[in-house]
Amino acid sequence: MSPWRSNAWLLAFGIALTGLASQGPDGLVVVARDIYGRLPMLAPVFRADHERQVRALLPVVATLGLGSLAAYALASRRSVAVWAWLVGVPSVASRRDRLRTSIVASVVVYSILVVPLRLGRDVLREWELSGLSDRDRRLRLYGVHSREPDYGPIEEFRRMSRGEGALLVVRRGQPTFDDVFLAAYLFPQRAFVRLLPECSPDVLPRLRAERPTADWVEWACGDGRFAPVAIGPQ
């Protein structure tokens, strides 16, 4: 088989990537958004900063595409069958063996190509977070999950309470996963949840007796902002 034909996969790959890059950064974003849209598990994580990162990947995609086209022309002219050279399948191998080696090699090639894309995006993400304190980075990253509580006021409380005294969350109805996030975020300060049919300050003495270590109470009965209050002396 002529090398121009056996290397056709490289030509197709180069055309596809170059075509994608020719759409410009906006086109890349549209493709990325489409992928996120088709994958329900990714939908909540496509954020504004991802969009910036996808835009910044344009040079990587363009370089890969143009590089593939150049490699196709160069290798074919020198009569090099790129795949056989890359994978090292001996010509004496059976058809089945060649096929099996190509299957594994394709997966490895895919994985290698994914690395610069992922690397590029993660480096850009880190770049945006550079200079922030560990706590601010955490706050920024925690904010990405749409079903989580607003960590701003929680962080404010943590600073104000200096991590001392347990927090009692009084809730009406069912416990929520917000309580878990809250407890994990405040730890080692302890957060305890108490479910009550009614949220009334009248129950405070009873709660104090139940949790002598609690210095703060959060009335989580409505949709109000997280604002624990100090439990006064008994």
Next chain:
Amino acid sequence: MKQTWTPLERAGLGAAALVALLMAWTIVRVPVVSVDGRTLWGFHARLIHDTGRYPSPELGDPGFPIPHRQYPPLLPLLDAAALAALPVDTALRLVPWLSYLAVALLLSFELPRRDPERGRLLALAYALMPTLVLSEEGGADAGVADTLLGAWVLGAALLLDAGRPALAGVVAAAGALTKNEGLALGPLLLASAFVRCGDERRRFGPILRATLAFAALVLPWLWLRAAIPSGLDEGYLSRLTLEQLAAGAPRGPEVALQMVRVGFLHPQRAGLFWWLAVLLWWTSSRRAFALLDGRLAIVPAYVAILFVLYIVSPWPGVAHVQLSFERLLLHVAPLALLGLTARPAQPIMRI
């Protein structure tokens, strides 16, 4: 025996080294942001580290909102030890990351022995599973507890191949003490000793020795666990009833379809790994041998168990499949590679 390294193998090795470096960098730089890391094993580890005991009093306190109170203790204990040595968030992800590296290294030695032609590439296919190391959250997912269970499963399979059933039982028990799924995978793996355990074939002796070792470690944990109240978890054992199965049956086809989609069409964590596994098995001239002597049959059996659990899952629709299936498949990924390279004439590794 193939000796020279092909350009692709050299490039793959370079990429794997780069990925390992990037993982190390993200482990140091990025706090634990994955939900499971923060609220499950990470939270449990912090509790053990803070209280200095397991189970801590908070686990028995219904007011303390910690999910999966009955979470197996091994990873949290190892993480608590890491936190004691290095009291920063970084420590939490070191244990799973090291287990991932250990599996990658073990495979890179073992697979080329079993399959000289493709062994290196197969080991690279595992080492380069992309999202495992470079996730949406900057590598935080490199610390998933599933990696550790995958390592125990691989270790137990290699020990069975080496004719060490009792040790294999101990390692399989470590898997059960790492994640609940290990309670299903352990017995499946140990039962395979009937087919192959070192030089012994078709005998019950190895199964008995392996099971005794497994039970000696797992039963005390189950007894201890029974005293910890459940809460904020799926409670699968209590849901495995005929009523629940009948109620969940109508969503069976949708669950099965979603499992195929997550495994093959939308792989975010394992890349094209499962395409590789299926195609390589299909094109093998020793399909039946790989399934039985290679223990590859454990993979579909495990997937079938997961299917049943998804059917009775309290999560709505197929949300649980979307969130967890690909991650759970990591438990059997190294085992699948062993199965795909199983050969009757190959000398087995002696440990």
